[in-house]
Amino acid sequence: MALEIRNVKKSFGNLKVLDGVSFEVEKGEFACIVGESGCGKTTLLKIVAGLVKADEGEVLYDGKELKTEDIAFVFQDDRLLPWRTALENVMFSLEMRMRELDKKRREEIARSFLELAGLKGFEDYYPHQLSGGMRQRVGICRALAVNPKVLLMDEPFASLDAQTRNRMQLELLKIWEKRRKTILFVTHSVDEAVFLADKVVILSPRPAKVLKVLEINLERPRDRTSPEFVGYRREIMNLLQGTSLSI
C-alpha cells in the first residue's frame, strides 16, 4: 500500500466539509477524485499536501506521515510566476526543493521536462506569451521536476477548451507512462476521470464521504465511445446524481 487517506475530517467553523474520507492509492497508480462542486475536493487535496490541517484522520505514505516535501501540486489556475520565463518557472520548484543542486543542473532538469511536455523552443517565453494549455504544461513540469512521491493535481484542465483538454489528457498520460508517479487528480468531469484513471474515488456532496472507489479496467488509450467506457461513465453519473437528488 502506498498512499493511504484514513478517516480525514475537516470543518470550517460550523461548516462540515469532510466527514471521514478514506481510500488508498497504489504506488504509480493514477487516481481521480470526482464529486460535485463545493463538496471539499480541493480541501482534501490541500490536506494531503499538508497545506491545510485536518481536524481528524491521517495521510500516510508507506505507513509514514506524508510530508509537504513528498508531494508536488498542480493548481487549477496555472499559477505561473509572471516575471519568470517558462524555464525559470520550472526551475522555481527546484530552487525551493533541491537547494543542493547548482544552477546549471537545475536548468538541465527543467529543460528536459519542458522537452518531455512538448515545450522545446518555448523555454524563454513568459507566461503571458504562452497559450492556456502551454501554461498548464509548464505548471505540470514544475511539479514533476522535483520528482515527488505523490503528484496532486486540482482540476488542472478545467479552464481549457474541450479540444485542448483532450490533447492535454493524452499528453499527461504519455508523461505519466514515462515517469510512473502516484497521481491524485481532482476533476469535475466524469469523462475525464474515466479516460485517465486506474481508479476513481467518488465523493458524496458536502459533507464529503467516499461513496465508492471504482477500478477502471480498460486498456489505454481508451475509446470514449466504447460501450465499456460509457458504462463506467453511467455508473459514476448515477452515483453522483443519486446522492444529489436525495439531499
Added chain:
Amino acid sequence: MKQKIYSALLFVFLWYLLYFLNVLPAFHVVVVTFLMLVVKAEPVLGKTLLQHAASSLLRVLAGAIVAFSISIPLGILMWFSRIYNLLHPAIEVLRPIPPLAWIPLSYILFASFPNPTVFAQIFIVAVGAFFPSFVTISDYVRGVPQEFIELAKVFGAKSFDLLTKIVLPYSLPGIITGVRVGLGVGWMSIIAAEMIATSGSGLGYFILVMYEVGGRMPEIIAGMAMIGLIGYSMNTLLFKLEERFPWRLKSGT
C-alpha cells in the same frame, strides 16, 4: 499625436488671449527668454537656467536617494504583518505633515553642519519623497496574491525565499511607481524649499530672486517652464519603465 498638437495650439491660443488682456507677457517673448537663459548666464545670479536646474536636480537626487534607501526596503518588509501593524499607525500620523512644515525643525537639526541650508533642503526632499514612495510600495507589497505564497510554500519556501523570490519581484513595478511618485513630490518640495531656505542657486531660488529684483515676468515664467519640463520628463521616463512589466497592477496616474 494629433491630440497633442491640438492641445498645444489651444495652450498657445489661451496664452495670447491672456497677453492681449495684459495678464501675461507674449508667448514668443517668454520662449526667447527661456532659450537665452538656457545658454547665457543671467546677470543677477550669474548662472544659466541649466546650472540652476542642475543644482536643484542634484539636491533632489541626494534627498531621493536617502528617501528611497529607506522606503524601498522598509516598504518590502511591510509584507510581514507584524511590521505592518507596528509601523502603519505611525506612518499615517506623520504622512499628512507637509514637507515644508519640517523646515524649522531641520534648521535646528542641521544647525551645526557646515552648510545647514543645503542639508535642510535635502532633508525636506527626503521627507517629501519618502512618504508617497513608501506608501505606494507597501500597498503594492501588501497586495501580493496569496496564491503565489501558497505555491512557494508547497515547494518548501522559507520566509526569506518568500521575500526575495515572490514579494520582491512581484513588487518591482510598484517600487518603480513609488520612485516615480516620490520623485514627483521631491521635485515639488525642492522648488518650494529653495524659496524658503535659500542658498544661492536652484530653480526655486531663481524665480524667487527674479520676483524680488522687480517682478521680471518672462524670467519667472521661463524658470517655471523649466521646472515643469523636468518634472514631466522624470515622470514620463519612469512611467515608460513601469509599463514594461506585464504583471503590473493598474496604477492611477
